[in-house]
Amino acid sequence: MLNLSSLSFEELLQLRNRVGTKAYQQMTCGKKAPYHTKVKTKQRQSKQGPLEFSAKNPVPFLRQVVSAKKKVHRDPRFDDLSGEYSPEVFEKTYSFLNSIKEREKEMVQKQLKKSRNAEQQENLQQLLKRMTQQEVAQKDWQRRREKELALKKQQREQAQQGRKPFYLKKSEKRKLELAEKYAELKRSGKLESFLSKKRKRNAIKDKRRLPFRKDI
Incomplete structure (x- = not known):
C-alpha cells in the first residue's frame, strides 16, 4: 500500500483527482467506498393508496412529496363560467318544470281527498295553498315580463323610426x-x-x- 503519510495535502488532492474518489478511498482505507442503496418501494395496491417503504432501508433525507389537488368549490350564481342570466333563456330551458308542478299539485289534491287523518289533512292543505300561491306568483311574473318585453319592443320601433322613445318611471x-x-x-x-x-x-x-x- 502506498505510504500517504509522507505526502502533503496538495499532493493528496492531486492524487485523488488523478485516480478518482473511489480508487483514492480504496488506497487510503483499504476497502470499497460505501454507496447509497436505492430505497425499494412496493407497488401501490390501488391508485388512491399510499406508497409502502421497506423498514430495512433508511428513509431518504429528501423525499418526493406529491401535492394533492385542492378542490375548488364554485358558486354557479356568481361564477362567470355559468354565463349571464337571461330570463328568457332560463324560462325556456326549465319550462318542463311547470308540467311537473302541475302533476305534483294533482297528486296532493288526490291525497287530500283520500286522507282521513286530521293532521295529515292540515299539512296537505298548507302544502296545496303554498303550491297555489307559487303558481299565481309565477303567472304574475310572466304577465309582467311579457308587458316589459312589449314595451321594450315598442321603444325600439320608435327609435328606429327616428322618434324619441318614452320611458316610464317606477311610480307610473x-x-x-x-x-x-x-x-x-x-x-x-x-x-x-x-x-x-x-x-x-x-x-x-x-x-x-x-x-x-x-x-x-
Whole structure:
C-alpha cells in the first residue's frame, strides 16, 4: 500500500483527482467506498393508496412529496363560467318544470281527498295553498315580463323610426300594475272582497297610529 503519510495535502488532492474518489478511498482505507442503496418501494395496491417503504432501508433525507389537488368549490350564481342570466333563456330551458308542478299539485289534491287523518289533512292543505300561491306568483311574473318585453319592443320601433322613445318611471309602472290588477279582480268578481280586506288592514293601521289615552 502506498505510504500517504509522507505526502502533503496538495499532493493528496492531486492524487485523488488523478485516480478518482473511489480508487483514492480504496488506497487510503483499504476497502470499497460505501454507496447509497436505492430505497425499494412496493407497488401501490390501488391508485388512491399510499406508497409502502421497506423498514430495512433508511428513509431518504429528501423525499418526493406529491401535492394533492385542492378542490375548488364554485358558486354557479356568481361564477362567470355559468354565463349571464337571461330570463328568457332560463324560462325556456326549465319550462318542463311547470308540467311537473302541475302533476305534483294533482297528486296532493288526490291525497287530500283520500286522507282521513286530521293532521295529515292540515299539512296537505298548507302544502296545496303554498303550491297555489307559487303558481299565481309565477303567472304574475310572466304577465309582467311579457308587458316589459312589449314595451321594450315598442321603444325600439320608435327609435328606429327616428322618434324619441318614452320611458316610464317606477311610480307610473306601479300605477299601471295596480290598474290592471283592479281590472282583473273586477273581471273575476273578487274586487269587493279585495277592497273589504284592504279597508280592514288600513283601519287596523290607523288605529295603531292613534295616541293611547288613559281613562281619567
